[in-house]
Amino acid sequence: MASSSHYHYHNNDEEDAFDSVFDDLYEELEFIPEPKERKKRIYIERNxxxxxxxxxxxxxxxxxxxxxxxxxxxxxxxxxxxxxxxxxxxxxxxxxxxxxxxxxxxxxxxxxxxxxxxxxxxxxxxxxxxxxxxxxxxxxxxxxxxxxxxxxxxxxxxxxxRRPTPEDLQRLLLKGEERGFPGMIGSIDCMH
Incomplete structure (x- = not known):
């Protein structure tokens, strides 16, 4: 069985390439503006x-x-x-x-x-x-x-x-008739 140290090697070219890419990205990030601070919510004592x-x-x-x-x-x-x-x-x-x-x-x-x-x-x-x-x-x-x-x-x-039952409709018709609006079911504006 091979040990992990068997696969450990240094490749300076790869490390240099990684460092170069990392440095380029870091320099780009320096030019990104800082995010604006969130406005603090104003507390109002409403009693x-x-x-x-x-x-x-x-x-x-x-x-x-x-x-x-x-x-x-x-x-x-x-x-x-x-x-x-x-x-x-x-x-x-x-x-x-x-x-x-x-x-x-x-x-x-x-x-x-x-x-x-x-x-x-x-x-x-x-x-x-x-x-x-x-x-x-x-x-x-x-x-x-x-x-x-x-x-x-x-x-x-x-x-x-829910939809009105026949008993609900009868009660509503009676109430409408008492108030001077006979036959007023299904008319929101009471004009029909």
């Missing part, structure tokens, strides 16, 4: 606790600042339904659970996250439009919207995101 308190006082306390009809207009649903959605998401979807950050501060509340998502959906607004009221950044608002829609589909999809 998320204050945002939750304002949201709670405006819509959810026993005597809210804004009455039920304004809640319905701004959230595009009644308060009971909204709170049911918030409760299900906060107990069954990890993203909406209340947690603490590294400093021991509470994260955004499920109310803030769901409000951000609903406002984006209800008004078709940009993600950064909810910052001043709900107190969360644009990317966080995008995450809220994504997790909200995924959670709604997961939790309520089988029951509500």
């Amino acid at each position: 998320r606790e204050e945002g939750h308190k304002k949201l709670w006082n405006d819509y959810f306390k026993d005597t809210p600042t804004y009455p039920h009809n304004l809640f319905r207009r701004r959230f595009r649903m009644n308060k009971r339904l909204f709170l049911r959605i918030v409760h299900r998401l906060s107990t069954e979807v990890e993203y909406f659970r209340l947690t603490e950050d590294a400093l021991g501060r509470s994260s955004l509340t499920p109310l803030q996250k769901c409000t951000a998502a609903i406002r984006q959906l209800a008004y078709g607004s940009a993600s950064d439009a909810v910052d001043e009221y709900v107190r969360l950044a644009e990317t966080t608002a995008q995450h809220c919207l994504h997790n909200f829609t995924a959670g709604i589909i997961d939790l309520f999809g089988d029951q509500y995101l």
